[in-house]
Amino acid sequence: MKKTILQIGKYYHPYEGGIETVTKYIAEGLTDFENVVVCFSQDGITRMDQVNGINVYRIAPSLTISSQDICFTYYSYLKKIIKEVMPDIILLHCPNPFLYPITSRLTPKSTKLVLLWHSDILGRGLLYRLVSRFERNIIKKADLILATSPNYVHPSSPIYAHRDKVKIAPNGIIKSDLLWRLGDEATVENIRRKYGHKKIIFFVGRHASYKGINYLLEAERYIQSDCVILIGGRGPETDQLRQANHSERIHFLGRIPNNDLRCYYYASDVFAFTSCTKQEAFGIAMAEAMFCGSVPVTFSIEGSGVNWVSINGQTGIEVPLGDVKAYAAAIDRLISQPDLYYQYASAGKDRIQRYFTSQQSVAVINEIFHQLVDEPTSI
DSSP, rough: OOEEEEEEOOTTTTSSOOOOHHHHHHHOOTTEEEEEEEEESSSSSEEEEETTTTTEEEEOOOOEEEEEEEOOOHHHOOOHHHHOOOOSSEEESOOOHHHHHHHHSSOOSEEEEEEEEOOOOOSSSSHHHHHHHHHHHHHHHHSEESSOOGGGGGSSTTTGGGGGGEEEEOOBBHHHHOOOOHHHHHHHHHHHHHHOEEEEEEEEESSGGGGGGHHHHHHHOOOOOEEEEEEEOTTTTOOOOHHHHTTEEEEEEEOOOOOHHEEEEEEEEEEOOOOOOOTTTTTHHHHHHHHTOOEEEEEEOOTTTTTHHBBBBBTTEEEEETTTHHHHHHHHHHHHHHHHHHHHHHHHHHHHHHHOOOOHHHHHHHHHHHHHHOOOOGG
């Protein structure tokens, strides 16, 4: 009889987000186990539905505070679900501080509690002080913590004090979303033609401060090569960034449809990954770009997995944090040295295919979970 994993996350498919993608490929990929998901609903309705055979319990939030959904009846709903499902493993996706005390209290003694640590909570203001005790308690109670990179097991992270029970389970790209399809060649050519077949520097992601897009706007002034900079995505800083842009070489694209995103990756030459804090814990968009042959330029971010996914001098170029002149010089170097560019592009795609696909991620987690429930003394 299969053992059961109950994943607790923020949202689930069809919601699109990095953590939600990981939750989905784990649920669908760990076929040795029965998989059940609990998350918040987005339509205000509490219900259970099925997504590709996975039972998904969606709980309607009562309110939202600082992007954190809160439900006054969540405790009773989760208690009922746990009693019904009787999970062998509860996998809680972090950060999700509202759920820390609830999950900690409701996890049965016979159930293994696992935290998938996507990111620290970086703010240290009043809200963090209110939840930090619950964070410490659930880290202490957890049987196992999964970090997405060895770099994140860092003294600046709350999981560092319990590093003896941390294992590494990297995130992974969905290869099928990035493989060439019929018509892609024409789409890629249209993108290149639209920008005069100039070299393309591409950014895509949420327009938020930790993404460091302002550094890219500053670096543009120092880029000597004939190129264009395409900025995809949107977010709270979009209007501010547009107003700060005074260059005809920079183009804001808005949200790029999923079916077009891979074509922008393939059309680009350099992937401008300007994230500047460890809130960027891994860099899945960078991994996708590398798979498609775009070479990343990154900042050094202490305690982030970004500089583990792309290796400086092997798959891309890493420059000191915030040094926009060095960032521009790295872009110029890649554009002016095609042999170096192709060397990095080839090595980057190979690295992603070897270590950072959803299949690789699931295989690692599958082995870890079998050790946890079948041979508990090995953890």
